[in-house]
Amino acid sequence: MPFRIRLRRHRRYNVLSKNCFVTRIRLLDNNVIECTLSVESTGQECLEAVAQRLELRETHYFGLWFQSKSQLQRWVELEKALKKQLDKFGNEPLLFFGVMFYVPNVSRLEQEVTRYQYYLQVKKEILDGRLQCTVEQGIRLAGLAVQADFGDFTQFQSQDFLREYVLFPVNWPHVEEVLEEWTQKVAEEHKSHCGMQPAEAELLYIKEVERLDGYGQESFAAKDNYTNDLYIGVSFIGVFAKHRNGRSIMLHRWKDIGNIGHNKSAITVEITSKDDTMMFHTEDMEMAKYIARLFTARHKFYKQNKICTEKENQRCPCFPVLSFYTDSIFHEDLYYKSETSLDRCPVDFAFRNGTVPNGSVYSTPSMNSLNHSQTFMQASPMSSSLSIPGSDVMRPDYIPSHRHSKLKRVVRTLRVLLYIKSDEASSHA
Incomplete structure (x- = not known):
């Protein structure tokens, strides 16, 4: 009978799993990314990692929030450990990236990517019904959004794709005949913007939203x-x-x-x-x-x-x-x-008289802290581990393909700066 040595089993500890955790962040384009952080990492480190992913330097306008156990949207305290906040208050380890501090004039935003994120924020607020507009305003905004997200109408054989695209706020009436009429008007509005660059359409969209009651409140x-x-x-x-x-x-x-x-x-x-x-x-x-x-x-x-x-x-x-x-x-x-x-604390609204009710009573993203300077800060190595899960592929109606070209971004930045300058010059004339 062979001699058998029985070795005592010892518990094995995974150092990485004990000292790190993974949280998901839903961006304004509805894409979800993952961030690996240490248990001591602050909300600021996570925000910086997201900023790296987005090539965003003007982080002082943005923040992270999560859904609390009481179903409220709670902003992350950026200077405190993120995991402790999620464990104590969070419903799940899912964060949302968004605008915290609004400006009265989009021309104050220096970076093109900042204006793009800002555009995604205000568009989401319009489509979610958090900011109200008349039907006429909604159609005008939808036409600008289609131009910004898809480009010129001449690239398509027809504009039938608009029927599959989210054009109007969710709390507008969903009567088929009415929606068809509005969609046709959006198609005409889209045609009127032919030749307009996406960055210019986004800028005009934001300027329209700036006029709405409840903006930034x-x-x-x-x-x-x-x-x-x-x-x-x-x-x-x-x-x-x-x-x-x-x-x-x-x-x-x-x-x-x-x-x-x-x-x-x-x-x-x-x-x-x-x-x-x-x-x-x-x-x-x-x-x-x-x-x-x-x-x-x-x-x-x-x-x-x-x-x-x-x-x-x-x-x-x-x-x-x-x-x-x-x-x-x-x-x-x-x-x-x-x-x-x-x-x-979101407030429910009712649709009445062909327009959406006053929007000043909805809580829009705003507050909380920025324990950092306006200059871009590099994220810590632990917080910079970001990846896009394959199951969360970007939707084309949120991120068109031309967004991924850095060269085109440079060209678009120059164009939008020229547009801002001409806009400011005309306003002073």
């Missing part, structure tokens, strides 16, 4: 001191309040606002220009704390960058009764710190 349900229901919110201009029907009550610009805080379930906003303090009431203390932090984060960001400054005889598209103009931004090497992680 984030709102929450609250009550005033008389228990009247209203919405309070923030935008790149300042703090505002609106009736539930969307009618504006007041707006205070960032330059006129001092300290923002909360006392139990009440939110306090100090108005330095009037030596007064406004008070709004929420459902509970946690919501008041959350909103106060959101307002504080916005206040810090927009005051530091002087995005909106008052000027007579010019109007802000989001608040037509008020006048503003855009100032120079991001010309200093500024660093931003996070105030908080913030939730978004």
Whole structure:
């Protein structure tokens, strides 16, 4: 009988699996990428890895959010460990990339790829019904989107493909005869843009969206001191309040606002220009704390960058009764710190009278921190492991093939810069 040696089994540890984790990130083009991070990696490192994938330098406008266990959209605190946030608050290890801070004029965005991501963001908000527009505006936007995503109509034998393309907001009526009529109008609109470069169509699309009520705003349900229901919110201009029907009550610009805080379930906003303090009431203390932090984060960001400054005889598209103009931004090497992680609370809308209802009450991406400078930062080696899973192939209606040519990007950048310059020159004429 042969001599047999029995070796004792020892538990084997996978060092990589203990110290690393993989999270998925859904981009604005609806593609999903994967990022391998260490358990100590911050949200900032993950954002930088995504920025590398997108060749994006102007990361200060963007952030990452996830769906919380309470089904709210919660922004990642960029300076804190990502895994701890996902384990504590997240429903699953899936992140979403999006715009956090909006600007009143797209011409302020320096990089072509930044404008492209910005275009994808506002288009998603239109199609998801978060920003409302009239049927006429929707058709005009759809025509620009088709030109941006597919190019000239002459490349196709017919425009029947438009019937398979998402053209209109999801909360518009889906009556076959009406949709057919609208689609035909989009086809005509598409023809009128023949010869227009994609970057120019994207720029015009964003400029159209900038005029819509609710653009760049984030709102929450609250009550005033008389228990009247209203919405309070923030935008790149300042703090505002609106009736539930969307009618504006007041707006205070960032330059006129001092300290923002909360006392139990009440939110306090100090108005330095009037030596007064406004008070709004929420459902509970946690919501008041959350909103106060959101307002504080916005206040810090927009005051530091002087995005909106008052000027007579010019109007802000989001608040037509008020006048503003855009100032120079991001010309200093500024660093931003996070105030908080913030939730978004979407509000359902109903379609009425041929238009979509007022959009100012929807929470759009905004706040949170940027613990980094405006200059591009290299991601850590651990956070730069990105790959596109084969099961998540890009949809052609989101990423047309011409996006992958760096040479064409350079040409398109030059063209769009010339377009911006001519646009600015005509506005000063």
